[in-house]
Amino acid sequence: MMTIRSQRIFNTGINSNFTLIPVCDMKSGTDTKLSYKITRIYIMQIGIGYDVHRLVKGRKLILGGAVIPFEKGLLGHSDADVLVHAVCDALLGSVGLGDIGLHFPDSDPKYKDISSLKLLAQTNALVRQKGFTIRNIDTIIFAEAPKIGPYRETMQKNLAHAVELSPGCINIKATTTEGLGVIGKGEGIGAMSVVLVS
Numbered sequence: 001m002m003t004i005r006s007q008r009i010f011n012t013g014i015n016s017n018f019t020l021i022p023v024c025d026m027k028s029g030t031d032t033k034l035s036y037k038i039t040r041i042y043i044m045q046i047g048i049g050y051d052v053h054r055l056v057k058g059r060k061l062i063l064g065g066a067v068i069p070f071e072k073g074l075l076g077h078s079d080a081d082v083l084v085h086a087v088c089d090a091l092l093g094s095v096g097l098g099d100i101g102l103h104f105p106d107s108d109p110k111y112k113d114i115s116s117l118k119l120l121a122q123t124n125a126l127v128r129q130k131g132f133t134i135r136n137i138d139t140i141i142f143a144e145a146p147k148i149g150p151y152r153e154t155m156q157k158n159l160a161h162a163v164e165l166s167p168g169c170i171n172i173k174a175t176t177t178e179g180l181g182v183i184g185k186g187e188g189i190g191a192m193s194v195v196l197v198s
């Protein structure tokens with residue numbers, strides 16, 4: 001509770017947006033003062049992420065932290081988890097923190113073969129440091145093969161654990177590109193994500 005003389009709304013940046021709501025009038029001697037309760041306005045922001053990695057022989061295929069038996073795996077400096085990379089980019093975008101390459105450069109040896117779920121957990125920490133909480137994450141995987149369905153629940157749980165959400169707040173969809181383009185020819189796998197934070 002705080003006492004002020006008139007109602008106003010002030011914005012001081014994305015981490016501290018408040019509105020003052022009058023809750024009662026009070027008489028104190030000759031002064032009439034309004035008492036206000038400070039209530040947080042839930043500012044909502046969205047972010048989008050997109051990524052593609054090449055499929056090559058001799059690599060494990062890891063999507064959403066799930067190891068999927070397949071003849072090829074995704075090429076990259078980390079474990080090349082294209083789904084998690086798209087989610088990281090969406091989250092970083094939602095709070096205006098650039099992209100995954102800025103925070104976890106592929107020139108840095110410490111990220112060599114790292115599980116991208118660790119990068120996602122660090123990204124979640126960055127989002128929280130900016131004063132935001134993730135509300136939901138939607139995703140699409142673009143792949144001609146393999147079938148994603150059997151691994152969807154595992155991916156959901158892995159992502160949810162990394163960002164401290166319930167699995168119900170994570171949605172994973174998959175589609176082919178009907179044989180068109182590099183993804184349709186099986187040369188790579190792509191992923192897209194949209195997130196909401198507040």
Ligand SMILES: [Zn+2]
Pocket residue numbers: 051052053076080081082085
């Ligand atoms: Zn990537």
